[in-house]
Amino acid sequence: MKSSTSHPSFSGAFLAVILVVCSLVGLAEEPGVEPKHAAAIVQAIEDEVYDYGLEQAYEDIGSTNIKNVREVNVYIYANAKQKDGYNVIYKLPLPYGEIYRMVQINEDGLAFLFGRPEKGFPPTGPAFSTVYADDDWLCKTKAAAAKFHFEIQIEPTKERLDQAMARQHERYGYSALAQSRHTIQRQSKH
Numbered sequence: 001m002k003s004s005t006s007h008p009s010f011s012g013a014f015l016a017v018i019l020v021v022c023s024l025v026g027l028a029e030e031p032g033v034e035p036k037h038a039a040a041i042v043q044a045i046e047d048e049v050y051d052y053g054l055e056q057a058y059e060d061i062g063s064t065n066i067k068n069v070r071e072v073n074v075y076i077y078a079n080a081k082q083k084d085g086y087n088v089i090y091k092l093p094l095p096y097g098e099i100y101r102m103v104q105i106n107e108d109g110l111a112f113l114f115g116r117p118e119k120g121f122p123p124t125g126p127a128f129s130t131v132y133a134d135d136d137w138l139c140k141t142k143a144a145a146a147k148f149h150f151e152i153q154i155e156p157t158k159e160r161l162d163q164a165m166a167r168q169h170e171r172y173g174y175s176a177l178a179q180s181r182h183t184i185q186r187q188s189k190h
Contacts, residue, residue, distance in 0.1 A: 033076050037111070038076055038146070040110060040111040041088060041105075042149075042150045043111065044103070044113050044171070045150045047163075047164040047167050047168055049092075050156055050165075050177065051176050052118075055155075056154060057094070059154055062152075069152065071150075072091055074147075074148050075089040075141070075142045076088050077144060077146065084104065089138070089142060097131060098129070098131075099127060099129055099130060100127065100129075101126065102114040102127065110171055113127070114126035161177060165178050
């Protein structure tokens, strides 16, 4: 009677199949970036840039894909501890620099960025400057994340600004651009 160990090719092939299945199961457990969520995150970043009037400062950030439009990388990875939550790394103009932020997608598919530019991005909390992060961690995190990009029009149309302002108001109940327009209107009346 032969033992089952006498068929090394069978057990080797069986082991290889088991390893492949286990690795695929592991991949399936890793939360990915849903395309609709990536689009919502990109839109939220672009909206914030326009809402805070930061678009002119992007003139030297990222790369040019067409005249007056800058393309900037954003690294997105799923936050396994938060349903429909993500973490992102991307560049804002100075004085902010590269930042890490948590993002939440609501039931309507709208992305909410944690932290606000006017409050800065301190070393603690769900949004911080990557200058505070360990370099090795940052490099590994970016390498493991899905790489997307957002586009900033250096001279956006009024329509684009109005859309950004409306979505920011829907997200946060506040729009920096709407507030500044309101302030300018009040000042011009006096």
